[in-house]
Amino acid sequence: MSKKKGTRAERELFHLLWEHFGPCVRVAGSGSTPKPAPDLLAGNGQRTMAIECKSVKGDRKYFEYSEIMQLKLFSRQFGAEPWIAIRFDNRGWFFVHSDNVEQSQGQSFLISYDFALKSGLKFDELIGKYSQQRLPSEESL
Amino acid sequence: MSKKKGTRAERELFHLLWEHFGPCVRVAGSGSTPKPAPDLLAGNGQRTMAIECKSVKGDRKYFEYSEIMQLKLFSRQFGAEPWIAIRFDNRGWFFVHSDNVEQSQGQSFLISYDFALKSGLKFDELIGKYSQQRLPSEESL
Numbered sequence: 001m002s003k004k005k006g007t008r009a010e011r012e013l014f015h016l017l018w019e020h021f022g023p024c025v026r027v028a029g030s031g032s033t034p035k036p037a038p039d040l041l042a043g044n045g046q047r048t049m050a051i052e053c054k055s056v057k058g059d060r061k062y063f064e065y066s067e068i069m070q071l072k073l074f075s076r077q078f079g080a081e082p083w084i085a086i087r088f089d090n091r092g093w094f095f096v097h098s099d100n101v102e103q104s105q106g107q108s109f110l111i112s113y114d115f116a117l118k119s120g121l122k123f124d125e126l127i128g129k130y131s132q133q134r135l136p137s138e139e140s141l
Numbered sequence: 142m143s144k145k146k147g148t149r150a151e152r153e154l155f156h157l158l159w160e161h162f163g164p165c166v167r168v169a170g171s172g173s174t175p176k177p178a179p180d181l182l183a184g185n186g187q188r189t190m191a192i193e194c195k196s197v198k199g200d201r202k203y204f205e206y207s208e209i210m211q212l213k214l215f216s217r218q219f220g221a222e223p224w225i226a227i228r229f230d231n232r233g234w235f236f237v238h239s240d241n242v243e244q245s246q247g248q249s250f251l252i253s254y255d256f257a258l259k260s261g262l263k264f265d266e267l268i269g270k271y272s273q274q275r276l277p278s279e280e281s282l
Contacts, residue, residue, distance in 0.1 A: 018176060023219040025178050028167040035159060037166050041182055043219035048189065078164040078184035 009055035009087050010039050016093075017042045021127045036070035041080065049126075050080040055087045059114075065107040072098050083126070088113050094120035150196035150228050151180050157234075158183045162268045177211035182221065190267075191221040196228045200255075206248040213239050224267070229254050235261035 010026065017024040022044030030037045038050035052071050054061055063084075075082035075098070082098035094116035104110035111120075151167065158165040163185030171178045179191035193212050195202055204225075216223035216239070223239035235257035245251035252261075 023177070023215050025166070025171075025182060026169040028169040028171075030166075030169075036164070041166060043189070043221065045218060045220035048184070048220065074164050077186060079186035079189065080184065 005055050006053065010053045012087075013051070013053055013085055013093065014040060016123060017127075020123070020129075036074040038071060038074060038080075038082075040085075041078075048078070048080040049083050050075040050078060051083045051085050053085045053087075055089075057089050059088070060110060060112040061086060062104065063101065063109040063111070065109065068098055068101055068109050084111065086111055086116060086120070088116070093123050095123070095126040096120045146196050147194070151194045153228075154192070154194055154226055154234065155181060157264060158268075161264070161270075177215040179212060179215060179221075179223075181226075182219075189219070189221040190224050191216040191219060192224045192226050194226045194228075196230075198230050200229070201251060201253040202227060203245065204242065204250040204252070206250065209239055209242055209250050225252065227252055227257060227261070229257070234264050236264070236267040237261045 014024050014026055017040070021042055024040055024042040026040060027037045030039050039053040040049075040051040042049045042051065050071060052067065068084075071082045071084070074080075084096045084098060084101065085093060086096065087093045091113065094111075096111055096116060096119060100119055101109045101111060102115060155165050155167055158181070162183055165181055165183035167181060168178045171180050180194045181190075181192040183190045183192065191212060193208070209225075212223045212225070215221075225237045225239060225242065226234055227237065228234050232254065235252075237252055237257060237260060241260055242250045242252060243256060
């Protein structure tokens, strides 16, 4: 994934959240400071979400162990839900709670398109417009 | 205030918050996007703060009406406390809740050093290490 394309995806989600959920900010220096930081932070007065954004061309995306762990740690301390937003080309956005990401071989994590389809939420589900049944329970946050 | 100096002050507060309060992010494009955004967002699992940072050389700082209104609006919708962090040269940081900023002539707002000293919180008070008596009540957020 090119950096430019990642930024475009992030901006797209930024505007989706503003329009349908609540205020959202893009985090400065995300991925380039020694402090852990998600790509986006969004809140609507009831929920706060820390979101790591990815755009992928193929069918699968690997994540470094530290990337997922930092998202979890940041979110727990900040008081936010940790989400991975992944956009597969021509197939839209899927949202996977960081507790649900599957560990692949070794220390890295994997989100495949099949997994996202089965275990991820679509945008309307994420923001609670339709079913909330697959949202994680409070205990798992 | 030079832009560079403002950025330095913002970074200083960013690190103070990380060290003594909880995770903090610097907001990308704050002040340069059409969407309202504070300079910093910090959370500790119990409180979330949206912070507008200023560094001033003299004894007073004026704020545009829209700057304060956008901080209030963003914070209310996001679910954060709206704070103005102002650093007077050689006299350190003061934190003024946006509801407490005094309207000056016309449409702008003013924070003077005397006002900050009287009505602002010091950092330790902001984060609740000492007195919390001057923190705003839930109703005023």
